[in-house]
Amino acid sequence: MKTLLNDPPECTSNLLAMRDTLDVLGGKWKLLILHYLMTRDHQVNTFKKIQREIIGISAKMLTKELKDLEANKMVKREVLNTRPISVEYSITDYGRTSKEIIEKLVEWGNRHRHKLLNENEY
Amino acid sequence: MKTLLNDPPECTSNLLAMRDTLDVLGGKWKLLILHYLMTRDHQVNTFKKIQREIIGISAKMLTKELKDLEANKMVKREVLNTRPISVEYSITDYGRTSKEIIEKLVEWGNRHRHKLLNENEY
DNA sequence: GTAACCAGTAACCTTTTAGTAACTATTTAT
DNA sequence: ATAAATAGTTACTAAAAGGTTACTGGTTAC
Numbered sequence: 136m137k138t139l140l141n142d143p144p145e146c147t148s149n150l151l152a153m154r155d156t157l158d159v160l161g162g163k164w165k166l167l168i169l170h171y172l173m174t175r176d177h178q179v180n181t182f183k184k185i186q187r188e189i190i191g192i193s194a195k196m197l198t199k200e201l202k203d204l205e206a207n208k209m210v211k212r213e214v215l216n217t218r219p220i221s222v223e224y225s226i227t228d229y230g231r232t233s234k235e236i237i238e239k240l241v242e243w244g245n246r247h248r249h250k251l252l253n254e255n256e257y
Numbered sequence: 258m259k260t261l262l263n264d265p266p267e268c269t270s271n272l273l274a275m276r277d278t279l280d281v282l283g284g285k286w287k288l289l290i291l292h293y294l295m296t297r298d299h300q301v302n303t304f305k306k307i308q309r310e311i312i313g314i315s316a317k318m319l320t321k322e323l324k325d326l327e328a329n330k331m332v333k334r335e336v337l338n339t340r341p342i343s344v345e346y347s348i349t350d351y352g353r354t355s356k357e358i359i360e361k362l363v364e365w366g367n368r369h370r371h372k373l374l375n376e377n378e379y
Numbered sequence: 380g381t382a383a384c385c386a387g388t389a390a391c392c393t394t395t396t397a398g399t400a401a402c403t404a405t406t407t408a409t
Numbered sequence: 410a411t412a413a414a415t416a417g418t419t420a421c422t423a424a425a426a427g428g429t430t431a432c433t434g435g436t437t438a439c
Contacts, residue, residue, distance in 0.1 A: 139289065141310040150289055152366030153359065159369060161283075163427070167261065167272055182386055188263040193428060198387060207369075219385040219436050229372075232365065237275065239361050243354065244274030247281060247329075250351075285397070304416055315398065320417060341406050341415040 159207050160233060164192055164200045166240070169209060169233050172226040181221040209233065281329050282355060286314055286322045288362070291331060291355050294348040303343045331355065 138147045160166055171189060172180060186197050201224055204210040209230035213223045260269045282288055293311060294302060308319050323346055326332040331352035335345045 139312055140293065141312065149359075149363045150292065152363045152370065153288055153292075154366070155369055156362045156366035166275055170272065170275075171262065183384085186386095190261055190263065194387065195389095195429090196427065199427095214386095217385090219383095221385060222387090232368070236358075236361050236365055237271075239358050240278045241271045241274045243358055244277035246354070247277055248274065305414085308416095316417065317399090317419090318397065321397095336416095339415085341413090343415060344417090 156236070159203075159209070160236065162200060162203070164189070164196055165204060166233070166237055168197075168200055168204065169226065169230055170237055172210065172224065173231065173234060173237075176226060179215075180224050181215070182224065183221070185224065204230070278358070281325075281331070282358065284322060284325070286311070286318055287326060288355070288359055290319075290322055290326065291348065291352055292359055294332065294346065295353065295356060295359075298348060301337075302346050303337070304346065305343070307346065326352070 139150045140147050160169075167189060168185070171185065178184075182197065182201075186192060186194060189197070192200075201210060201212070205212050208227055211225050211227050213225070215221045215223055261272045262269050282291075289311060290307070293307065300306075304319065304323075308314060308316060311319070314322075323332060323334070327334050330349055333347050333349050335347070337343045337345050
């Protein structure tokens with residue numbers, strides 16, 4: 136096993152776990168998409184709807200990120216029998232497990248912003 | 258304000274917070290360095306020691322990541338009066354606030370790994 | 380028939396990130 | 410004088426990530 140650190144061995148496995156997580160959830164849009172789908176769970180979220188509402192994402196990136204998330208079972212893809220055809224994406228139960236991580240990131244980011252604002256007051 | 262999403266407005270601010278966090282903690286080595294310094298808090302962690310023990314990191318990347326972390330007050334830099342001169346890096350109290358995030362990422366990564374292993378059994 | 384809508388794909392380009400190798404400056408020991 | 414150690418820097422390169430534009434194929438409304 137290739138190690139990332141000298142000693143203690145537990146640290147190496149922690150760091151591999153961190154990297155695994157970031158492999159699945161990293162990238163510019165993945166957490167955003169998960170958050171989007173989680174907060175709109177009751178709606179029918181089609182490709183076009185997602186693309187319209189997540190400002191700035193291109194079809195290419197949305198396709199790619201959704202494929203990656205689907206491969207990791209975070210997201211379910213379903214072709215709807217509509218004319219013209221549309222495809223619904225929804226979050227899976229497994230995808231919902233990312234909620235805790237997202238919450239921590241949001242929390243920390245907000246605290247960080249407040250910290251910066253307070254530092255600039257004098 | 259440039260928004261990332263169409264409505265609800267709270268979502269946009271959540272997503273900005275997530276991005277802020279990843280700006281500070283993202284990158285290949287930052288979480289690894291924080292984790293390293295946190296688990297070796299009682300030691301004198303010099304540049305060379307860190308470079309020797311975090312396998313694979315180059316001087317250039319270590320310099321850069323430490324500078325970034327210092328700029329965000331996650332890490333403290335102190336020149337020691339030794340011959341030859343050496344520089345000690347240590348985690349700050351603020352840097353320690355990343356612990357919760359790191360723990361969540363480790364936890365999720367480990368659960369994800371077990372999930373994959375169980376799926377491949379048949 | 381033609382324009383519009385959906386869900387993509389393909390080719391190409393730019394930016395960001397990371398890696399490599401050589402080098403600087405200072406000090407000490409041989 | 411030279412080698413070794415510390416803490417970097419600089420220039421160049423490669424790889425990864427992301428963006429842009431134009432396009433496909435099927436269907437419906439005009």
